[in-house]
Amino acid sequence: MTPPETFEKLAELATRELGRLGEEIMRVRRARLAAEKQLGALRAYQLDYTDNLHRSMSAGLDAAQCRTYQRFIDTLGEVMERQRDALAKMDLEITALQTREQKVYRRRQSLEALLARYQKLVHRREQRIAQKHSDEDAARMVLRQKVL
Numbered sequence: 843m844t845p846p847e848t849f850e851k852l853a854e855l856a857t858r859e860l861g862r863l864g865e866e867i868m869r870v871r872r873a874r875l876a877a878e879k880q881l882g883a884l885r886a887y888q889l890d891y892t893d894n895l896h897r898s899m900s901a902g903l904d905a906a907q908c909r910t911y912q913r914f915i916d917t918l919g920e921v922m923e924r925q926r927d928a929l930a931k932m933d934l935e936i937t938a939l940q941t942r943e944q945k946v947y948r949r950r951q952s953l954e955a956l957l958a959r960y961q962k963l964v965h966r967r968e969q970r971i972a973q974k975h976s977d978e979d980a981a982r983m984v985l986r987q988k989v990l
Contacts, residue, residue, distance in 0.1 A: 846964075849957040856950035863943040867936060874932040881925045888918040 895903075895911040903911075 846957055846960050849953050849960065853950050853953040853957065856946050856953060859946050860943060860950065863939055863946065867939045867943065870932055870935050870939065874929060874936070877925060877928055877932065881922060881929065884918060884922045884925060888915060888922065891915050891918065 891911065892915055895908070895915065898911070899908065
């Protein structure tokens with residue numbers, strides 16, 4: 843039978859890993875929130891530039907300036923797409939970390955259940971031994987009383 847110290851050590855390691863995973867999930871969530879804010883700023887910047895382009899075109903913008911505006915707006919679109927890709931990767935990372943966290947949590951619960959079961963078994967054995975000693979003592983007392 844596996845010694846209880848092994849279960850305790852494994853449960854302790856699982857608890858530490860849960861703490862580390864929780865911190866990692868929070869770190870990625872904070873990074874995701876920052877990336878989401880950046881994407882929002884890029885969207886606002888793109889809309890602002892698009893509005894400026896339309897106003898400038900209404901005021902008589904030449905073709906070269908129009909192309910410059912359009913290239914810049916397109917570049918913003920590309921940057922926004924990369925930012926969306928980064929957000930998607932962060933979502934996948936968070937999901938993977940949460941899955942790992944759930945797995946480790948279940949493992950820790952299993953180890954704690956095994957340890958509790960082992961401790962119950964030890965307690966029952968100790969009770970049986972104590973009961974046996976008590977029965978033997980009682981039998982000896984009865985035997986002594988009969989002898990006297």
